[in-house]
Amino acid sequence: MGNKLVILITTHIDKGLDIAQAWEDAGAAGVTLIESFGLHRLREKSRSMELQLFVSLAQVMREIEETNHTLLSVVDESLVDSLLDAATQVLGRDLNQPDTGIAFVLDVDRVVGIRPGRKD
Numbered sequence: 001m002g003n004k005l006v007i008l009i010t011t012h013i014d015k016g017l018d019i020a021q022a023w024e025d026a027g028a029a030g031v032t033l034i035e036s037f038g039l040h041r042l043r044e045k046s047r048s049m050e051l052q053l054f055v056s057l058a059q060v061m062r063e064i065e066e067t068n069h070t071l072l073s074v075v076d077e078s079l080v081d082s083l084l085d086a087a088t089q090v091l092g093r094d095l096n097q098p099d100t101g102i103a104f105v106l107d108v109d110r111v112v113g114i115r116p117g118r119k120d
Contacts, residue, residue, distance in 0.1 A: 001076055001077040001078055001110065002076075002077050002107060003074055003075065003076060003077070003107075003108040003111050004074070004075060004076075004077050004080050004105050004106065004107060004108060005071050005072065005073070005074050005105065005106045005107075005108050006023075006028075006071075006072070006073050006074075006075060006080055006083050006084070006103070006105050007070065007071070007082075007103065007104055007105070007106070008069075008070070008071045008087050008101060008102075008103040009036065009068050009069070009070045009071075009101050009102050009103075010068060010069055010071075010087075010091065010100065010102075011038075011068055011099055011100070011101060012069075012091055012100070012101065013035075013067055013068065013069050015069075015090050015091055016033055016071065017033065018090045019069075019071055019086065019087050019091070020033050020071055020088045022086035022087070022089070022090050023071065023073055023083050023086055025086070025087045026079060026082040026083055026085075027075065027082060028061070028073040028075050028083060029073075029074075029075070029081045029114050029115060030070065030074075030075045030077065030114065031071055031072070032072045032073070033069055033070070033071055034069070034070040034071075034072070034107075035067050035068070035069060035070075036067065036068045036070045037067055037068065038068055049076030053110065063068075068101075071087075071093030074108055074111055074114060080105055084103055087103065
């Protein structure tokens with residue numbers, strides 16, 4: 001079995017830390033949580049603020065509180081379904097429902113620095 005990079009981007013920022021913890025509980029040796037901004041939301045917010053996107057993008061990013069959480073974890077292929085199931089459970093809804101988020105999984109050719117079973 002190979003390693004996979006599991007990426008979840010969700011608009012439910014109140015659940016990001018809970019998902020990260022659930023992923024660790026499911027066996028992920030480490031989880032990275034990044035606050036991120038989707039271009040669609042930035043455009044919508046800039047329109048509601050009646051600002052031009054190219055002039056206001058940086059300003060909008062500083063002013064808006066609505067963000068996404070992007071979670072990343074490199075895991076053995078055998079853990080992928082457990083992580084996706086854990087995210088669905090924490091979110092309380094299927095990822096295929098609108099305004100929930102997106103998850104995808106990528107093959108990882110080489111990993112350096114992961115210590116399996118690490119809890120620090």
